[in-house]
């Protein structure tokens with residue numbers, strides 16, 4: 001009898017606990033996060049996906065309450081994955097957990113719909129806070145990320161959807177007329193985007209544009 | 220009606236205020252970003268461009284069902300480029316001028332008067348983009 005009620009309580013607790021999907025390829029980080037979330041009583045229901053593909057397959061069968069999303073994945077990146085997930089499940093709560101401190105990346109991630117951004121070197125307290133806040137439906141940035149975003153002279157602005165498309169084609173070596181054909185816009189417009197990108201990323205020419213775009217993880 | 224900020228601060232400040240207000244009064248996120256080197260322009264440019272952006276943003280609010288709108292102004296010593304991009308439902312660009320509306324036609328004729336260029340592209344389900352460019356002499 002005692003055992004029975006205990007297990008009923010346990011099952012009940014499991015139902016109450018949020019489902020969290022960790023999308024991360026480093027086993028050490030995964031274990032650390034799982035242990036932390038479990039120890040602090042946030043959840044015992046941690047699912048893990050090591051790749052973009054894994055993540056999407058998992059999401060086909062289950063809708064977690066929260067996704068912890070890494071940037072570097074073996075078959076893609078968290079930035080694009082964030083968008084893909086939200087196309088599938090527009091109300092998904094996504095917390096980016098990353099070691100990258102580039103302002104542009106943090107901004108793009110939030111722009112792509114993540115509800116929070118926390119650095120991997122943040123304190124345990126901050127990570128737990130981030131998880132709890134995002135689970136409750138609010139936005140969260142860890143302290144260091146806030147500082148990164150508040151930095152003055154932030155000359156990196158958000159790139160528009162079209163600018164990102166043009167940038168991608170430029171880096172693949174396509175010419176203005178070719179890009180124009182692909183995007184159904186005029187070659188003059190492609191050139192406007194190219195010029196804007198050069199100003200926005202503070203580049204001198206197309207070659208340095210591509211380099212800076214890579215460094216800032218736009219590509 | 221000419222907004223006071225346009226007279227006092229020029230396009231950058233006025234567009235930024237306008238977008239902030241639109242952002243606050245609509246469910247859509249309206250974001251303004253300026254890049255480059257700001258300089259005041261001839262008044263007819265400032266007024267014309269302000270009106271153009273107003274119409275494009277109002278259109279996005281009225282028709283696009285987007286949740287995000289970016290208004291971008293890139294100014295260089297001899298070039299001015301404005302972009303209005305939404306992530307809404309898109310529309311048939313070839314049908315502009317066929318309905319009752321006059322907004323986009325007046326946008327086009329304003330741009331012509333100012334010797335500028337506009338390219339409109341739109342994709343159903345993805346959004347619309349208006350890109351406007353002027354050579355500054």
Ligand SMILES: Nc1ncnc2c1ncn2[C@@H]1O[C@H](COP(=O)(O)OP(=O)(O)OP(=O)(O)O)[C@@H](O)[C@H]1O
Pocket residue numbers: 278279281282283284305307308309310315316318319320321322323324347
């Ligand atoms: N950002 C947009 N997203 C989706 N559809 C748009 C967008 N902008 C314009 N349209 C479509 O193009 C049509 C023409 O726009 P236009 O500004 O000329 O007219 P209007 O806004 O309907 O009326 P008016 O501007 O005269 O008050 C609109 O009715 C709408 O169907």
Ligand SMILES: [Mg+2]
Pocket residue numbers: 274277278320321322323
């Ligand atoms: Mg209109």
